[in-house]
Amino acid sequence: MLRVIANEGLKVPFEKQRAFIGSEPVDVPDSLYYRRRLETGELVHVTDDATRKPSASALVADSDAATDKKSGSNAK
Template identity: 40%
Template sequence: MKVKAKNGIKVPKENSPFSYIEQEPVEIEATLYYQRRIADGDLIVVAETTRTTRKEVTNG
């Protein structure tokens, strides 16, 4: 899942307390630590956009 920090704060990463999640979205695992930070409002889940390609079929 991708998350980013709420504006104006830095959230320490789970296993690296001197490395932070800021406003740039990062990929994380949905551990209890991150779920708690999301519930507290410190982290915001970023919706992933998926591009779909349309394949045209030609009858020949």
């Protein structure tokens, strides 16, 4: 696993999920997709364990829940 954040001013899409990596550190698989994003400077590798944040799968679940709330809030 890699712990990464998006470079300043960027949002980087997760490899197989409908969510983005932002300024909060997340754990992602050590795959070619994320390695390339690190090489291009879109992602920054974070090594400080003190900044432990939810994994990528937890963020996607939160993102899906927020989308469901938004779509249901229009029906009054």
